[in-house]
Amino acid sequence: MIYKKRTICTAPMMDWTDRHCRVFHRQITRHSWLYTEMVTTGALLFGDVARHLDFSEQEHPVALQLGGSEPDALAQSAKLGQQWGYDEINLNCGCPSERVQKGAFGACLMNEATLVADCVKAMRDAVSIDVTVKHRIGVDEVESYDFVRDFVGSVAEAGCVTFIVHARNAILQGLSPKENREIPPLKYDYAYRLKRDFPQLEIIVNGGIKTLDEIDAHLQHVDGVMLGREAYHNPYFMATFDARYYGDAAPVKSRADIIQAMLPYIREQLERHGDHGKGLRLNSITRHMLGLMAGLPGARHFRQTLSDSRRLAAGDPHLLLEAAERMPLLAA
Numbered sequence: 001m002i003y004k005k006r007t008i009c010t011a012p013m014m015d016w017t018d019r020h021c022r023v024f025h026r027q028i029t030r031h032s033w034l035y036t037e038m039v040t041t042g043a044l045l046f047g048d049v050a051r052h053l054d055f056s057e058q059e060h061p062v063a064l065q066l067g068g069s070e071p072d073a074l075a076q077s078a079k080l081g082q083q084w085g086y087d088e089i090n091l092n093c094g095c096p097s098e099r100v101q102k103g104a105f106g107a108c109l110m111n112e113a114t115l116v117a118d119c120v121k122a123m124r125d126a127v128s129i130d131v132t133v134k135h136r137i138g139v140d141e142v143e144s145y146d147f148v149r150d151f152v153g154s155v156a157e158a159g160c161v162t163f164i165v166h167a168r169n170a171i172l173q174g175l176s177p178k179e180n181r182e183i184p185p186l187k188y189d190y191a192y193r194l195k196r197d198f199p200q201l202e203i204i205v206n207g208g209i210k211t212l213d214e215i216d217a218h219l220q221h222v223d224g225v226m227l228g229r230e231a232y233h234n235p236y237f238m239a240t241f242d243a244r245y246y247g248d249a250a251p252v253k254s255r256a257d258i259i260q261a262m263l264p265y266i267r268e269q270l271e272r273h274g275d276h277g278k279g280l281r282l283n284s285i286t287r288h289m290l291g292l293m294a295g296l297p298g299a300r301h302f303r304q305t306l307s308d309s310r311r312l313a314a315g316d317p318h319l320l321l322e323a324a325e326r327m328p329l330l331a332a
Helices: 019-028 041-046 049-053 071-083 098-102 106-111 113-126 145-156 188-197 212-218 229-233 235-246 255-273 283-289 299-306 309-314 318-325
Strands: 008-010 033-035 062-067 088-093 130-135 162-166 202-206 224-227
Touching (some): 019 033, 019 255, 019 283, 041 049, 041 071, 062 071, 071 113, 088 106, 088 113, 106 130, 106 145, 113 130, 113 145, 130 145, 145 162, 162 188, 188 202, 212 224, 212 235, 255 283, 255 318, 283 299, 283 318, 299 318
Parallel strands (some): 008 033, 008 224, 033 062, 062 088, 088 130, 130 162, 162 202, 202 224
16 A cells, blocks of 8 residues: 655654554554664564564554664565565664664664665665665764765665654763753754755654644655654644644544544453463553643543553453543543
8 A cells, every 4th residue: 555655753762662552643643654663683583573573454554663784684674574564664773772882783873874775775675665764963973964964865875765864963972862862952954954955855854843833844844754752752742643744634533532442452452462461461552541641631640540550450441441531621
């Protein structure tokens, strides 16, 4: 199936954007692109492929983000991703964590544009779906726009046409991944300049974007916007995206509608995988829904009810309904 452009995307976030999170987000926005957590090539080639790649049909359009730096391993992993039904393969060239650096991939790959180009070419030769790259604008003390321009230009020559630009530098030593998302200054103009210098490429900007006004402003300069923590912590923020950015006239779901839509999925998952410590726990799904009532009176009670370990251990999906009943503005 051909999906609409990546006008709005939700970012790949480790420990957060798993398959249950993506199903939940899909109840809120039908057209925004959803990205998996990063999956390393080693996990796919030497681990449990089904555990890492299984997902629900309702998640489309969904992209698989890969972590790796060996062209052959990435090609094999990309092929697995296509076989499992993903709509895009995304290469992580932006993660600054020490664990990723030890594997010689993530943000440190920005220092090896030729290798990234080889990786992209190998993946493109292996699959027919899109191969994209997510990257930073610089590494450590490198502040020059020329650095990211040359990186994008080299990788584009290998056939990549979509670049997701986290508009901060990656500091490889001395900052934690969390600090790397907050301390290096945002330079959105670098992403804008990339679009001007490479008008034929699809440029998506990422980093610190929290409001509709900010999204609208960015879309005056680039092709798309990727949202991370705002989409996770305040997911109902995405409720108007389909109408606003994709021209979908379908009614916007209320928060109550979203909860009702999740119940069959939760029941199916619990029945399929088992509960009570032997398989999937209810909290594995409901933890992603804690922010659904963000900003409303009673949101704290909603979170408290959904965080009751005793009730969660019982594995009763009706806990969601009970939590919602504590909200005076449920249908808001």
